Amino acid sequence: MPSTVFDPPALESGTLRVTPLGGLGEIGRNMTVFEYGGKLLVVDCGVLFPEEHQPGVDLILPDFEPIKHRLDDVVAVVLTHGHEDHIGAVPYLLKLKADIPLIGSGLTLALVEAKLKEHRIKPYTLTVKEGEHEQVGPFDLEFVAVNHSIPDALAVAITTPAGVALATGDFKMDQLPLDGRLTDLRAFARLGEAGVDLFLVDSTNADVPGFTALERSIGPVLDQVIGKAPRRVIVASFSSHVHRVQQVLDAAAAHGRRVALLGRSMLRNMTIAEDLGYLHVPEGILIDYKKARDLPDDKIVYMSTGSQGEPMAVLSRMANNDHEIEPGPGDTVILASSLIPGNENAVYRVIDGLTKLGATVVHKGNAKVHVSGHAAAGELLYCYNILKPKNVLPVHGEYRHLIANAKLAQDTGVPADRTIIGENGTVIDLRDGLARVVGQLDLGFVYVDGSTVGEITDADLKDRRTLGEEGFISVIVVIDSATGRVITGPEIHARGFAEDDRVFDAVKPKIAAALAEAAQSGVRDTHALSQVVRRTIGRWVNQSLRRRPMIIPLVIEA
Template sequence: MARQPGKVQIIPLGGMGEIGKNMTVIRYGDEIIVVDAGLMFPEDDMLGIDLVIPDISYLLDNRELVKAIVLTHGHEDHIGALPYVLKQLSVPVYGTRLTLGILEGRLKENNVSASNLHAVKSGDQIQIGHFSIGFIRVSHSIADSVALSIKTPVGVIVHTGDFKLDQTPVDGKVTDFHKFAELGDQGVLVLLADSTNAERPGYTPSEKSVGVTFDDAFRNARERIIIASFSSNIHRIQQAIDTACKYRRRVAILGRSMVNVVTIALELGYLNIPEGVIVDIDEINNYPSSGIVILTTGSQGEPMSALTRMAMSDHKKVEIIPGDTVIISATPIPGNEKLVSRTIDFLFRQGAEVVYESTSGIHVSGHASQEELKLMHNLLRPKFFIPVHGEYRHLIKHSKLAQSLGMAKENIFVAENGQVLEFTADKGAVTGKVTSGNVLVDGLGVGDVGNIVLRDRRQLSQDGILIIVVTMDKQRGQVAAGPDIVSRGFVYVRESEQLMEDAKERVKQALEKCELNNITEWAAIKSNVRDTLGKYLYERTRRRPMILPIIMEV
């Protein structure tokens, strides 16, 4: 083993300049540990893509060095790439019990073995090679979240994971301020900290404040109450159930991921539900509507989710009844605004009373705002700082926040995915770059859709396609059949017969011209047809459909 006692490397493979696919490599000599392995939901222009995972070429090239993957919490953007990563890389995974419980479900869905998962709890300390890793309790919008202290021979690295400093968490388990203070006293070399809310002044409200809003909504509701939330927010679910108990309502759980997570959380003791409160969704009609709460998914207006189906009168088991109160206990994730607002509109049309974000305190963020970030910096007093988990502007804002606390700009690294950040006990620098990027997952295909395919999908989505088929007689060197034109997604053909006739005529002329000029190479003929027709169609319609000439030979 080539030891480099004086240096530790930090290499983000995801999460820099983006919200999603969080993954950070920490390397000391010939030992690598990885913090988190998340997925990202596709950007608008990644048409047809289901999800995006980090490019892990660097880890595959160094597979013998990778000693462990350590998880901070169970959200998709921190664990969602593991079903793909673990198929390629056999390595132990460490996380808290709820995190691993959720992960196990994901692995099972993807037929990946869950035999190498190792449960830890906050307060634990484990040794992996030269790394001594501590798990520190923090508050977040999912239970059992931890920050990590990673002791290396060079110094201590602290990774906050996703966190907020909730002073009154629902389960009473406050962020381990003492541990952070202790680490700060002992000296922190590098801090990596959550930047999601670096733009927001003040403090993020306590999760408990949502309980107050639930109480208001329950007090005013006369008929059924339907609550949509993130299934992973166990504390939100606990509060919904507590409020239901207070108002003597029974609770039915609906939606695959809600059922899954509630089952896991109950098994592991993260949810506390009195006997008899939960009823089967098929039994809700046995109770008066004033005695029912339905807890479900779909807070993001996802087209296939339970709430959206209800809104569209398309759910098999539940239909909205005028007078129902629907509580959407979430904020739209950027990009989902229109989906959510469409769902709300349809719920109103069905006669429901809808309680949603822009009119109430029905959701709070799980991420620290500026004053909380400042406290974290002041507790830890790190020598170097890497803002993580954010769009570029969030990283910049977080960097400025650190500077406002007195940190020197040169000790702050606003990094890019793939950059190698190298630290000695008193110096930090960007020393290189490794492969990083997006691997696109589409159905069963991982990485088989790239830029060319996406470019084609974009063109097809805008103006459709025209296919021109010609059969050529090989021996005589002339057209044996066709040209035929077939279009899809271009114009409504019945109303554009003349246009299509004219187009065919242009293709014929182009082919004749090729014959006259003795152009016999297929590529040249195709290119002639494409250009002629493309120009003509743009002139007539101002559209640029994909034009695909196909020549057959008999």
Template sequence: MNPVEGTLEALPKLPKGGLRVVPLGGLGEVGRNMAMFEFDGRLLVVDCGVLFPENEQPGVDLILPDWSAYEDRLDDIEAIVLTHGHEDHIGGVPFLLRERSDIPVIGSRLTNAFVSAKLREHRIKAELREVKEGDRVTAGPFELEFFAVNHSIPDAMAVAIRTDAGLVLHTGDFKMDQIPLDGRITDLAGFARLGFEGIDLLMSDSTNAEVPGFVTPEEKLGPVIETVIREAEQRIIVASFASHVHRIQQVIDAAHKNGRKISFVGRSMVRNMGAASDLGYLDIPPGLTVSIDQAARMAPSQVVIISTGSQGEPLSALSRMATGNHRHITIEEGDTVLLASSLVPGNETAVNKVINALAKLGASVVSKDNALVHVSGHAAAGELLYLLNTAKPSNLMPVHGEWRHLRAHAALGRRTGLADDRIVLTTDGDVVDLVDGRVGIVGHIDCGMVYVDGGANSAGVDENTLKDRLILGEEGFLACTIVVSTSSRMIVRPAHAHARGFADNPEIVAAVEPLVDKEIQRQLEDGVRDAHKLAQAMRRVLGRWVSDTHRRRPMILPSVIDL
């Protein structure tokens, strides 16, 4: 039987005692992770993140998971479980809570601190439940157990979800650094215990499934970062994710060792590092931090600026420095810019643009391409195999990654002995049922992207608006206005056309005006009285002319005024 597509109502009924899993984001992409679990009529959300826009999404600030299929069932949600505090896992929480603010949010101490700061910006009060590794809590029919995992942010956790349908282990993002900076390793012993209990479904991080071996330990970066800071003669700007506490701690240590002050730049960086420091996750020696105003007045050799913008985000602090638009910091010849983070797929063009702009201003740019200043926070193939052999799941559902990552993870599952019918490859919106210990895709719900335009309190942007922006940006527009009297079947004022973006010379577009007049007069004489139909006739004339004459497809804006 072919899987059903459409709405939740069109799906086959979940068998009694079965568990339904619907990924709403994070599959086929790196970002906006979210999964909906359903058992006995109740729902559980795991993660609710955002994706940052690409060049093909002009004017968009954030991209959210699409939970619109569940908008009539928000009251059925027992809780939102957060695996860790990265934006691609927590950034969408305020937008979901805006629709139902009393959904409990369950996360670790640092994760909840980051979420709490976001909720204050959105003016949302919510119930935040703090958990730590080893804790067991219940949320309706879901029993949750949390396990420590090592990642590029403190307090990351995997979650085991128990129902009468079976046991699901969701790893969140993880790696197996055996000598992590905070001494908190991934709980393989706990996963082995679950394996003996019987894991019916493993949902596991796939981002580095194509990378052989094991990831490099985080501690290897410290000496390299220290060397970069020691050898720099002028100002140092370090760009990193605003949540990468371990990496920023290494920068702080190196700056302190070399007699430099530090200054945090960027709203999210200041907010997150303040929270991490207050909770004891970040150790900043007294007197080491200065304001950005103070940093701007200090000698360049005395300061390290820690900034957002490692992904080339247009409005980030680093991007504004690169374009010379930052209020406090001006890049000068001899400055050093250290990009201490990974490159999220899809951001290559934006990052390279920033690097080139910095180089043009005379800065030396140090990145993972020319120095060991970044290691991944995601398990490589050797680690994923280790987990599969330790946990021994009955079924595998690769999550968190592009399609090539998901397929590579599935191949690893087959190498450990899982049959093809025990591995389910899904995309956002696929409906996966776990029944009697077996998984299968039973349908697909409409699930797209939700674009946020204009900041925290704005509404979403639909696909049609985004398409219009692309057309305007790439092809320009052609507008034409004509005034008629349909009652007397006369043109009162002839057509007047103007264009932007493809033909700004008025004489060029003037050539189409007689063609419009001729067609509209013909329509009037044929008895057409409807202004909309006349506008459509005008659109056809304009479209045919611009295509034949200029081989372009601008946005066409016809206007008929009936006196």
């Protein structure tokens, strides 16, 4: 819950209202709403991946609450690029209203359409390119090429009579990108000269000094590692990192290896990327992974997902020896990816597991097999200096990243009171070149868990954490409703304990005694009796086993 919640005033005419619903104070579920003249424009609609303290959660969505009742006013959703943290929540938004138009580049729309297909939604789309303008309701949109770890990313300049807002999406400024598609600093310069009133800028690497290394510095390292690998090679990366997969394909081809793609999203995304011409697959290099078994070990590269230690992804299952490709001595596993904050434990667990199996694990910590897709501090300074924005809203980052980014803006001369450190739900009004915080909405986390959306609460997650960490004990007692006498039980079942259930035999008489005592005092209410059971076994487990499991007492009248 945000620090201070207060309602914004009604939006004045001639004012642009900007409300980030996600991505501030977190890396993920990026989504920002722009409002002008009664119309809403949404930029990005992504998911956040759960951390370890959110067990069982598949995805976390932005809280759509502020726009749920105004979906008819949404003129479009602009998607800056095809990463999950920018497009992953689109299906959940379109489930509320399917005909909201989606605007994005060719690859971005292809990726979101494939995702929507799984949800049986066919969206209205408008494909745009860098340099193009589109008028959508009161919003004049100009799209600007930016360079990121997925092809075809766009920044968007949003012009209304209230001024110009420029949202970078995710970006970096690789000056020798593999596809030659630079972040268009000429356009930034032109927009800056004309005047940018509000700059919404990627903060992910704002606290990383200097400059992100060139993407092309990775290729030779991959080539060397793959060239020297004695047996099988397994490369894990993001399933949307077309350029990294390209580098792996090229390195494999150079060393006479074939490549098997593993993981549903990897297969889907690379098929799309190849169809659209973003991925150039060397003739005959791909092989079905089932057929790959027949190849000699030194003739195969497996390209898989799971670089973030996601438990259900191929790599984690390999590390747990729970996948038909069983890594072993002589095999080389390359984690060609960044380590998203929060995933450290999971990733190191995977590295440990693979190492124990005998595989050599090459990762960012011991070789240059990944560069970030986000602009580091040095690059952001270039942006600020070229744009000279009047107001800055750092987005896409944990709090420390937002602060670091604001500091960079200030270093280049943006006044401190024009750099806004916002939270999700911060309402910012832009008018006459001045951006001001006018409200703070109370937004929550919306959890997707299996087929449910928004039904799991934070309390549920607390239970899950307790269950996961401490296990649970259920105690079933059947009592005579008239006398309160125990007819059956207590039967005790426990999960998450090393001990045999028989350890609980010692507490059963205590429970029976406590219930008898309660009955003698005239207690008949099953809820009250449940509490007696809970207290009795709780105290005992605590003292005897030194644990605080979840306790589920069930007192049934018969």
